[in-house]
Amino acid sequence: MSQVKRPISHRQREARSGWIFVSIWVIGFLLFSLVPLVQTFVFSLNAVTVTATGISMDFVQMANYSRALLTDPTFVELLIGYVIETAISVPIVLIFSMIIALLLNLKFKFKGFFRTIFFLPVVITSGPVIQELTAQGATKVAGLADSATIEVLLRELPNALRAPVQYLLSSFILILWFSGVQILIYLSSLQKIDRSVYEAAAIDGANAWESFWKITLPALQTTTLINAFYTIVTLSHFSENKVIKYVYSQTYAVQGGIGYASAMSFIYLLALVVILAVITLALSYSARKSR
Amino acid sequence: MDNVKTFYESRLKSFLFGNREDYGLIVKVMLYLLLIAIGFVYLYPLLFMFVTSMKSPQDLLNSMIQWVPSEFYVGNYTKAFRVLNYPINFLISAFVAIVPSLLQAGVASLVGWGLARYRFRGKNLIFVLLMATFIIPAQTTVIPQMLAYKSLGLLGNVFSLVIPALFGQGYRSAIFVLIFYQSFSTFPKALEEAARLDGASEKEIFLKIAVPSAVPAFIVSIIFSIVWYWNETYLTSIFLSGGVSTLPMQLSKFVQAYENLYPPGMVNIFDRLNEAVKLSGTFLNILPLLIMYFVLQKWFVESVERTGLTGE
Numbered sequence: 001m002s003q004v005k006r007p008i009s010h011r012q013r014e015a016r017s018g019w020i021f022v023s024i025w026v027i028g029f030l031l032f033s034l035v036p037l038v039q040t041f042v043f044s045l046n047a048v049t050v051t052a053t054g055i056s057m058d059f060v061q062m063a064n065y066s067r068a069l070l071t072d073p074t075f076v077e078l079l080i081g082y083v084i085e086t087a088i089s090v091p092i093v094l095i096f097s098m099i100i101a102l103l104l105n106l107k108f109k110f111k112g113f114f115r116t117i118f119f120l121p122v123v124i125t126s127g128p129v130i131q132e133l134t135a136q137g138a139t140k141v142a143g144l145a146d147s148a149t150i151e152v153l154l155r156e157l158p159n160a161l162r163a164p165v166q167y168l169l170s171s172f173i174l175i176l177w178f179s180g181v182q183i184l185i186y187l188s189s190l191q192k193i194d195r196s197v198y199e200a201a202a203i204d205g206a207n208a209w210e211s212f213w214k215i216t217l218p219a220l221q222t223t224t225l226i227n228a229f230y231t232i233v234t235l236s237h238f239s240e241n242k243v244i245k246y247v248y249s250q251t252y253a254v255q256g257g258i259g260y261a262s263a264m265s266f267i268y269l270l271a272l273v274v275i276l277a278v279i280t281l282a283l284s285y286s287a288r289k290s291r
Numbered sequence: 292m293d294n295v296k297t298f299y300e301s302r303l304k305s306f307l308f309g310n311r312e313d314y315g316l317i318v319k320v321m322l323y324l325l326l327i328a329i330g331f332v333y334l335y336p337l338l339f340m341f342v343t344s345m346k347s348p349q350d351l352l353n354s355m356i357q358w359v360p361s362e363f364y365v366g367n368y369t370k371a372f373r374v375l376n377y378p379i380n381f382l383i384s385a386f387v388a389i390v391p392s393l394l395q396a397g398v399a400s401l402v403g404w405g406l407a408r409y410r411f412r413g414k415n416l417i418f419v420l421l422m423a424t425f426i427i428p429a430q431t432t433v434i435p436q437m438l439a440y441k442s443l444g445l446l447g448n449v450f451s452l453v454i455p456a457l458f459g460q461g462y463r464s465a466i467f468v469l470i471f472y473q474s475f476s477t478f479p480k481a482l483e484e485a486a487r488l489d490g491a492s493e494k495e496i497f498l499k500i501a502v503p504s505a506v507p508a509f510i511v512s513i514i515f516s517i518v519w520y521w522n523e524t525y526l527t528s529i530f531l532s533g534g535v536s537t538l539p540m541q542l543s544k545f546v547q548a549y550e551n552l553y554p555p556g557m558v559n560i561f562d563r564l565n566e567a568v569k570l571s572g573t574f575l576n577i578l579p580l581l582i583m584y585f586v587l588q589k590w591f592v593e594s595v596e597r598t599g600l601t602g603e
Binding site for chain 1: 330337343411424429430455543546588
C-alpha cells in the first residue's frame with residue numbers, strides 16, 4: 001500500500017477503525033447467516049433431491065408451504081401446540097423468576113446457597129438429558145400428575161383445555177428449569193432500584209404490597225421484556241421442541257426432504273417472530289396503561 | 292409493673308413479627324420454608340436421577356425401596372461408562388465445547404469493542420442483525436451449511452463447529468457480543484485518549500488496555516459458552532453426523548449403543564438395559580458440568596452483575 005497521506009478527518013478515521021473491528025463479524029454474518037438463509041429460502045421453493053454429486057432442484061413455487069399448512073396434519077398440529085405451550089410457559093417462567101428474584105433480594109442467611117440451587121438447571125439442560133429425565137418420570141410434580149383425582153378432572157375438561165393442562169402437569173419442573181438466567185437478570189435490576197424511593201413511599205404511608213405494585217413492578221418493565229424475549233427464544237430453539245424435532249426428521253425423510261423441511265423452518269421462524277411481536281406489543285401496552 | 296409487661300410484649304411482638312430492622316421470626320421461618328420447598332422441587336429430578344442410578348436391579352424391582360438403595364451399587368455406572376465410551380467422547384465433548392468458546396469470546400470482544408468505542412454509520416443496522424442472529428432458529432440456516440461442509444469434506448469433523456465461531460457466528464454469539472459491548476461501554480474514555488496521545492495504535496489500545504479491563508467479561512463469556520456448547524445437540528448432531536460424537540449425542544443413542552455392547556438375547560436378565568443404567572449415563576453426562584459449576588459458581592451466579600449485562 002502506498003504511504004501517500006491523504007487528508008482524512010478524525011471522524012473518518014474513527015469510522016474506519018470501527019469497521020475494522022466489526023468486519024470479522026460482518027463477514028461471518030454474510031457467510032454463515034445471510035447466505036444460508038437465502039439458500040434455505042430458495043430450497044423451500046423447490047423440490048430438492050440429494051444426488052451423489054450434490055443436490056438437484058426442481059422449482060415448485062409455494063407447493064412446500066401449502067403442503068405444510070394445508071395437507072400435513074402433523075405440522076399444523078405441532079405448530080399450534082408450540083404456540084400454546086409457549087403461551088403457557090412464558091408467563092410461568094416470568095412470574096416464577098420474578099418471585100424467586102424478589103425472595104433472593106431480601107436479607108437473610110444462606111442466600112448464596114439458594115442462588116446456587118436456582119441457577120443450577122441452566123448448567124445441565126441439554127436435549128438428551130431432559131429427554132432422559134422426562135422419560136423416567138423425574139420431571140413430574142411427584143404424585144400430582146398421575147393421581148386419580150387429576151385424571152378424573154382431566155376427563156371432564158374440554159378437548160382444547162386438556163392438552164395444555166396435561167402439558168403443565170407433566171413438565172412443570174421443566175418449565176421452572178428454564179428460569180435460571182431470568183432470575184439473575186431480575187435480581188440485578190432489583191438491586192439497581194434506589195432504596196430511598198421505598199423509604200419515601202413508606203413515610204407517605206405505603207405498605208409493602210403497594211410499594212411492590214407502584215415502585216418495583218414499573219421499574220422491572222424493561223427487564224421483563226428482555227426476559228420474555230430470552231425465554232421465548234430459548235424455548236423455541238430447544239432441541240427437544242417438537243416442531244424442531246419434526247422438521248429435523250423430515251429433512252432426512254424420503255417423503256419430506258430438504259425443500260419441505262426448509263419451508264417448514266420458514267413458517268416456524270414466522271411464528272416465532274409473530275409471538276415475539278405480540279409479546280412486545282402486550283408488554284409495552286401494559287406499560288403505557290400503568291403509567 | 293405495667294411498663295415491664297408492655298416492654299416484654301413489644302419485644303416478643305417484634306421478635307415474632309419483626310420491626311423495621313428485622314423481618315421477625317415468623318416471616319423468616321416462612322421465607323426459609325418457601326425457599327426450601329421450591330429448592331426441593333427444583334432439585335427433585337436430580338435427586339431422583341442420582342438415587343435411581345445407585346439402585347441395583349434387585350432394588351429397582353423392590354417397590355419398598357424408594358429413596359434409599361439397599362446397598363452401595365456402582366454397577367450401573369461401570370456399564371454406562373462403557374456404553375458412553377466415556378474417555379474418548381469426553382475429550383471430544385471438551386474440545387467441541389472449549390475451542391469454539393475461546394474463539395467466540397475473542398471475536399465477540401473485538402466486535403463489542405468496535406461497537407462500543409467507535410462512531411460509524413451502519414452501527415444500528417449491525418445491532419439489528421445481531422438481534423436477528425439471536426432470534427433466527429438454526430433450522431433456517433443449517434442445511435446449506437451442512438451441504439457446504441459435505442462438499443468440503445468437513446462433515447463429521449469438529450472443525451465444522453469451530454469455523455463459524457471463528458467468525459462470530461457460533462452458538463449464541465450475539466449474547467457474547469452484547470456482554471462485551473456492555474462491559475466496554477463503561478470503560479473510561481480518558482484512558483483510551485491518554486494512550487492515543489502517547490501514540491498507541493488502535494490495535495495496541497485494544498490489546499493492552501481494553502482486553503485486560505474486560506477479564507470478567509471474558510471469564511463469564513467463556514464459561515457460559517462452554518456450558519451452552521456442551522449442551523447443544525442440534526448443530527453438533529448435524530455437523531458431526533457420520534463422524535465423531537459428543538457425550539450428549541452418545542446419550543441420545545444410548546439404547547442402541549447399549550444393545551451393541553450387551554445384546555439383549557445374550558445377557559442375563561440383570562444385565563438388560565434398565566432405567567438405572569440410563570440415568571447413570573445421564574448423570575455421567577452432566578457430571579463434568581456439575582463439577583465446573585460448583586468450582587466456578589460465584590462466576591455463574593454473579594455473571595449478570597459482573598458484566599453489567601442488563602445495562603442502565
